[in-house]
Amino acid sequence: MKKLLTLTVNGRLREDAVAENALLIDYLRDALGLTGTKQGCDGGECGACTVLVDGEPRLACSTLAHSVAGHHIETIEGLSTEGNLSRLQRAFHEHLGAQCGFCTPGMIMAAEALLRRNPQPSRDEIRAALAGNLCRCTGYVKILDSVEAAARCEDAAGVAA
Ligand code: FES
Ligand code: FES
Numbered sequence: 001m002k003k004l005l006t007l008t009v010n011g012r013l014r015e016d017a018v019a020e021n022a023l024l025i026d027y028l029r030d031a032l033g034l035t036g037t038k039q040g041c042d043g044g045e046c047g048a049c050t051v052l053v054d055g056e057p058r059l060a061c062s063t064l065a066h067s068v069a070g071h072h073i074e075t076i077e078g079l080s081t082e083g084n085l086s087r088l089q090r091a092f093h094e095h096l097g098a099q100c101g102f103c104t105p106g107m108i109m110a111a112e113a114l115l116r117r118n119p120q121p122s123r124d125e126i127r128a129a130l131a132g133n134l135c136r137c138t139g140y141v142k143i144l145d146s147v148e149a150a151a152r153c154e155d156a157a158g159v160a161a
Pocket of ligand 1: 039047049062
């Protein structure tokens with residue numbers, strides 16, 4: 001049975017009729033067309049579906065859409081502004097953090113939450129923040145390099161890009 005779901009997605013207020021048992025990932029991908037959020041496993045193990053709920057990383061594949069009613073959801077699509085990549089998106093591109101790219105949205109969302117609360121993370125802090133995100137291409141060194149580069153970019157600018 002569907003009921004009205006009200007929440008904010010990437011800064012936009014949404015009101016949609018959504019099945020009571022719908023998962024957040026299905027609502028985002030199927031109802032809103034935000035297919036940047038990926039489903040990589042059968043549930044809860046790979047981190048590919050990571051989005052931010054009120055700024056905190058959350059697995060969209062194991063979150064009921066109605067459980068985040070009234071909250072602010074951010075997906076990978078919400079990070080770029082007016083066609084410009086965010087500092088993390090740019091760093092992943094420039095430092096080869098994305099190989100096949102399937103894990104990349106989840107990695108970037110987890111890293112985004114980290115850099116907001118800790119703009120100068122150590123390598124170990126980055127590793128810990130991304131511990132729940134698996135990369136099937138196993139390019140972890142480049143992923144860590146990319147997050148470090150994004151942090152340096154933020155420092156150089158003095159503000160979040
Ligand atoms: S798709 Fe959500 S953890 Fe793998
Ligand atoms: S870049 Fe391919 S799964 Fe990570």
